Amino acid sequence: MKYLLITFFALLSFAAHSQCVNFHKENCNLPSTWDYEFDSQSLSVPLFSGQSFRFKAVFYEGKDYFIGFCKEAELGEIKFRFLSEDIVIDNTYSESMNDNLEFIEFSNTATRIAIIEIKVGKTKVINTNERKCLGVIIGTKNTEN
Amino acid sequence: MNASYSKIAIVLITTLFSFYSCNNDKKKESVTDNTIILELDEANFTDNLTYYRFPSPEEIFEYIKLTGINYSDELVNPAYYHDKYTDTYSQTINMGIYISDLAYITMFNQQEKSLDYFEAIHYLSEAIRISSAFEDPLLNRISDNIDNVDSLVIIASDAYQDIVDYLVDNDMENKLSVLSISAFIESLYITLSYIDVYDANSEMIKRLVDQKYALSNLYEYSMQYEKDKNVKKAIVPISALKEIFDNLQPEKQTSTKVENKGNKLILSGGTKYVISEEEFTKLKQIINDARAEFIKF
Numbered sequence: 001m002k003y004l005l006i007t008f009f010a011l012l013s014f015a016a017h018s019q020c021v022n023f024h025k026e027n028c029n030l031p032s033t034w035d036y037e038f039d040s041q042s043l044s045v046p047l048f049s050g051q052s053f054r055f056k057a058v059f060y061e062g063k064d065y066f067i068g069f070c071k072e073a074e075l076g077e078i079k080f081r082f083l084s085e086d087i088v089i090d091n092t093y094s095e096s097m098n099d100n101l102e103f104i105e106f107s108n109t110a111t112r113i114a115i116i117e118i119k120v121g122k123t124k125v126i127n128t129n130e131r132k133c134l135g136v137i138i139g140t141k142n143t144e145n
Numbered sequence: 146m147n148a149s150y151s152k153i154a155i156v157l158i159t160t161l162f163s164f165y166s167c168n169n170d171k172k173k174e175s176v177t178d179n180t181i182i183l184e185l186d187e188a189n190f191t192d193n194l195t196y197y198r199f200p201s202p203e204e205i206f207e208y209i210k211l212t213g214i215n216y217s218d219e220l221v222n223p224a225y226y227h228d229k230y231t232d233t234y235s236q237t238i239n240m241g242i243y244i245s246d247l248a249y250i251t252m253f254n255q256q257e258k259s260l261d262y263f264e265a266i267h268y269l270s271e272a273i274r275i276s277s278a279f280e281d282p283l284l285n286r287i288s289d290n291i292d293n294v295d296s297l298v299i300i301a302s303d304a305y306q307d308i309v310d311y312l313v314d315n316d317m318e319n320k321l322s323v324l325s326i327s328a329f330i331e332s333l334y335i336t337l338s339y340i341d342v343y344d345a346n347s348e349m350i351k352r353l354v355d356q357k358y359a360l361s362n363l364y365e366y367s368m369q370y371e372k373d374k375n376v377k378k379a380i381v382p383i384s385a386l387k388e389i390f391d392n393l394q395p396e397k398q399t400s401t402k403v404e405n406k407g408n409k410l411i412l413s414g415g416t417k418y419v420i421s422e423e424e425f426t427k428l429k430q431i432i433n434d435a436r437a438e439f440i441k442f
Binding site: 041059 | 196306313401409415
């Protein structure tokens with residue numbers, strides 16, 4: 001019984017943590033116009049409602065990029081900020097987006113490092129004290145001249 | 146549930162919670178001073194969870210545009226050396242080396258060689274006990290697609306991603322750090338092998354200089370795990386490279402701006418760096434030395 005209990009909690013912990021790793025690959029519905037290659041810098045992050053995170057990624061010169069987000073329903077609205085030197089792009093996506101990918105697209109004329117901040121709001125609809133998944137899909141293709 | 150089992154449950158829950166908290170604290174320490182970060186509205190951003198992402202070897206090769214150049218068998222670490230690596234450090238390091246080699250090989254349509262490299266990666270993944278990273282029977286999938294170059298490129302890319310995901314998922318980012326460092330070094334080693342003569346205007350050198358950003362993220366990522374003895378060992382050449390990249394002089398600096406064109410944004414401007422011949426020679430030497438050290442057995 002003791003070992004069963006230990007195994008149960010160990011599995012519970014593993015499941016909570018691991019459920020997010022492939023979230024962006026398995027749960028984000030790509031738009032029908034998607035014509036990008038998946039960029040390996042895409043990621044999924046387990047978050048509490050109301051939590052925020054940032055990631056630093058590299059964006060190469062002469063490429064078009066797609067940055068999209070999807071999330072589990074328990075997470076609220078998403079405040080997105082893209083920062084690179086003087087460039088600041090701010091967007092807010094409603095909490096009802098869930099699997100539907102919200103995204104921005106841009107052409108990049110110089111290689112740059114960017115900080116992407118994501119703040120997840122608290123939802124008024126579903127209360128949870130568990131971490132839930134947020135996925136970030138980055139797509140890339142060569143810019144057409 | 147009797148009292149003793151309740152106690153076990155409480156201890157377990159507390160331990161698990163501590164694990165997550167520690168993880169957050171670790172990330173907290175890793176946030177470095179950066180002019181961009183200092184501009185942020187910290188009042189609205191309090192969690193300080195920071196992730197560092199960097200391009201895969203395949204993406205580096207694709208950006209530097211190795212395509213159009215002849216494939217050279219001499220540049221890769223022979224796949225049949227895979228069982229010469231007998232300790233965890235050299236096995237992890239050479240898994241990264243082979244991942245880059247595989248990206249290079251598939252890019253040049255060397256189908257018959259790719260199977261050997263897939264096997265070498267698989268062998269080392271078993272040696273360092275991460276072979277569960279591959280969800281599908283990897284070698285079967287490769288055998289089924291051995292004549293299809295496009296599929297092999299996708300399988301190689303998936304295999305890399307599977308390894309990354311597995312290591313992140315299983316809290317083995319120290320191993321991912323070591324593997325990513327050697328894969329990065331191998332990517333630059335192969336690239337530099339095509340540059341015999343320094344020419345500041347060479348497109349390949351300019352694109353090599355752009356790896357300054359990938360290296361910066363890789364370095365910051367790895368520094369989170371510097372207490373691990375293998376990371377500490379692997380990071381030495383990366384630190385030396387970072388010093389060179391950090392001291393590069395800006396060639397031109399144009400103001401960054403965002404324009405709206407149709408449904409798409411255009412991000413333009415920024416800082417372009419130039420590498421001197423002396424810096425280039427030093428960089429090449431560091432990479433060649435690191436690579437030689439990594440593959441020796």
